[in-house]
Amino acid sequence: MIRISATVPVRALPRWALLERELLARLDRAWRTFESRFCEPDGRLRYRGRMYGRDGVDDFYEPFFNWPVLYRLGGAGDLLDAAKHHWEGVTRQLAGFGFVREEYEVGYDWFHQGESLPFFLAICAADPADAAFRARARRFAELYLPGAGNYDPATRTIVAPHTGSGGPRWGVGEDWEEYRADQPGMEIYGLPLLDVPGVRTWDDLRDPAAARAMGRAMQERMGRGDTAVNLAATTLATNAWLYDHDPRLSDWVIEYVDAWRERAAANGGVLPDNVGPGGTVGELHGGAWYGGHYGWTWPHGLHSIAPAATVAALNSVVLTGTLDRLDLVGGTLDAVMAQGEVADRIATRGSLGPGWAERLGADDSTRELLVPYRHGPQGWFDRHPVPLAPVLWLAWARGDVAHDPRLERLRADSDSDWEAVRWFHDKEEQGHEAPWIGYLAGRNPDYPERALELALAQTLRRTALIAQAPDEPEDGDIHFWQRLNPVVTEVLTQLVSGAPPAVYYGGLALARVVIGDGTRGRPGLPPGVAALVSAAEERRIVLELVNTGDDDQLAVVQAGAFGEDEIVSAGHDIAEPGYPGDDRRYDIPPAPAGRRRVPAGTPRIEVFLPARTRITLDLEINRRVHRAAHQNFARTAQENNA
Incomplete structure (x- = not known):
């Protein structure tokens, strides 16, 4: 691994760097506040109420979903252990309710299972050396391989909308x-x-x-057969594959994804939402390609189908290193956009309208491209703005966020200010894609500062809400804790890793760069270090690192979330002769900066950052040339301490 040293002294700390470090410090205090108020010593959530129906497992994991994400970005050293403690405590708590068997959901739909999964996935990514979580990852993946009962290889279908550790769970509750x-x-x-x-x-x-x-x-009719949101189940096998590359896991994902691609191709590119027990689309719905559980007709349509398809398509990219299966999402997005029309009165036009109007800051006169989210016997209906996240993920995978034709069309057809950083906070920790896209395209240069101010406001508000909340919710109010989770990671993920946050409904956390602490042997920014990805193109990443602290630090820069990309070469600035100058002079001279480029040919480089120095790296990248795998940073620390 090559090592580059920062030599340019910081004359004035960039405001974004100060805000980033302040946010990390406040988040460290905030999660401890949440833990002390709402958690029992054994890790479970304080709750003396009951559970109703089949719903609820996701709501107990969701309050912690981004805690290990924060650790991986540079959160406190004890945060990972806290996250594991709460995952295990909540899992025991849910087993006591009868909702979990052998540490996994007994059986529910994959719209909700997808919401349960990010907490577990983020722990696996943060610490792949943990043998217990590695074994869990494999055991959970096996639930959906042939022979376990949830999957029928003859029809290439997951056999029911509700599945899990108990096998198929027929019906809808x-x-x-x-x-x-x-x-x-x-x-x-x-x-x-x-x-x-x-x-x-x-x-x-x-x-x-x-x-x-x-x-x-x-x-x-809705409680049997396969449904499109089951595509999110492919993450279990992909996550387990990242440990040991067992071909049984990758083969199953590709087989299942390709089965749905064939069904979409036969349906004019639109992903159907149901497959009957015999393997035929429309078998339980009079031949209709719509009508399945969490499908096109009810309740959310595109809002639930697009994330599941995006998760599966991105999993195929991780497994194969190719973009061949992005049509699983692209065809459906193109189909609904072809039905789009620019219209006003966003809040009144559909089932999700009020939320969209609030998110966009729209009034009755604001005009947006509205597309149908749902389809029934009467055709397409229920119009809303296009969800940016799946469109953005396709552009991100191709490496052309700044010039993507779909994104450009959406921006051109919008009255909204795409550069505005709107002050809102939803449970998915997403929704600020547009101004970040503008930043990467060069239209929104002060986005980092404004976005970090937003993130600080988000965590401060949640902390204030915690202070006035009761210690536990009323009976049945199992969404209580996720409304109060004070950990915010959307903006940090964008700025530090050059990627959107993971798809909330079961997606893996992807990245253009992952930064580790070479001294302490862990992922995340070293103490006092701030990072900013200002360009993320197919063959190029620009990353600025600033050591705001008084101690020297060693950062490890890895290309790709799973070491799949290669740093071909690294350009960086260097302080040329002239600093610190003649000791007989009173003025402090600037450090004239030159440029140097060094070959790398590796997924990782080290960057030594003396106290109060900065460096801008211009990395030449080859994407997806190495086999993706969960990455451990402990080896780096062992080598540096040898």
């Missing part, structure tokens, strides 16, 4: 044996099935016989 009109919050999504005899409107569900008929149809 005991709480929906009847589907009544008195369910708060569900009327906005309409009828789950639109062809049940005697049920034509929501008000029809007020008749007990109609409610039973709808419930029965949901259990029989």
Whole structure:
């Protein structure tokens, strides 16, 4: 591994660097505050209430989902152990409720399982040397390989919408044996099935016989066979493969993804949402490619299908090093965008409209490209703005975020200010893609400072909410803790790793660069060091490192989240002769900076950062030339201490 030394002294610390270090310090205090208020000594969450139906496992893991992400970015040294402690404590807690068996969900849909998974995945990425989590990763992946009962290799389908450690769990939940009109919050999504005899409107569900008929149809038709959101299950096998590259794991992912690609190709490029027990699309829905559980008709359509497809497509990139399977997402995005129309009154046009208007800061006159999120017998319906995350991930994978045609069209058809950093915070820790895209394109130069100010405001508000909250939620309020999680990592992920945050619904955390601490042998920024990725192109990364502290530090810069990319060469600035100058002069001369480029030919380089120095690295990159694998930084520390 080559070593480059920073030689340019810092005359004035960049404001972004100071804000980044302040954010890391505040986050370190914030997670401890959450832990002391809401967690028991054994790691579980304080809760004396009950569980209802099949729902709930995800809501107990979600409050911690980005804690190991923060550790991997440079959070406190004891944060990883705390994250593991809470994962194990919550898992025991959920086993006591009967929701977890052998440390994994008994059986639920993959929209919610995808929400459960990021916490576990981030621990695996942060510490691949942990034998217990490695064994868990393999055991969880085996649940979906042929022979375990959840997957049928003859039809290339996951056999039910609800699956898990208990095998297929038929139906859609005991709480929906009847589907009544008195369910708060569900009327906005309409009828789950639109062809049940005697049920034509929501008000029809007020008749007990109609409610039973709808419930029965949901259990029989939506509770069997495969559904598109099951594509997120491919992350279990991909994560386990990153440990030991067992071809059984990668072969299964590719087989399953390709089966869905074939179904999409046969459907004009649009991913269908259901496959019957016999392996045929539409088998339980009168031949229709829509109508499956968490599918195109109900409840969310594109909002649930696009993330699952994106997760699976990106997993295929990790496994194969090729972009061949991105059409799993691209075809569907192109199809809905072809149906788009620029319109106003965003808040009133669909089931998710109020949330979109709030996120965009839109009033009734704001015009955006609105695309249909759902499809039924009447055709496409339920229009909203295009979700940026899946579009961005396709551009990111191809290495052309700044000039992607889909992103450019969305920006051109938008009245919103794409450079604005809007002050909001959702549970997915996402939603600020547009101004970051502008930064990488050179249109938004002060994005790092404004985004870090937002992140500080996010964690300060959550900390204030914790201070006024009770020690535990009321019975059934299992979303309580995720509303109060004070750890924020979206902006840090963008600026430090040059990537969007992982897809919330079961995605792996990808990166253009991962920075490790070469002295302490762990991932994350060394103490006092701040990092900023200002360019992330297919063959080039520009990364600035600043040591704001009083101690020398050693940073390890790795190309790719899993060491899959190669640093061909590294250009960097150097202080030329002239500093510190003649000791008989009173003025402090600047350090005239020159440039040097050195060959690398490795996924990693070391950067020695003396106190109060900075360096700008211009890295020439070859992407996906090495086999991806979970990466351990402990070896670096052992070598440096030898």
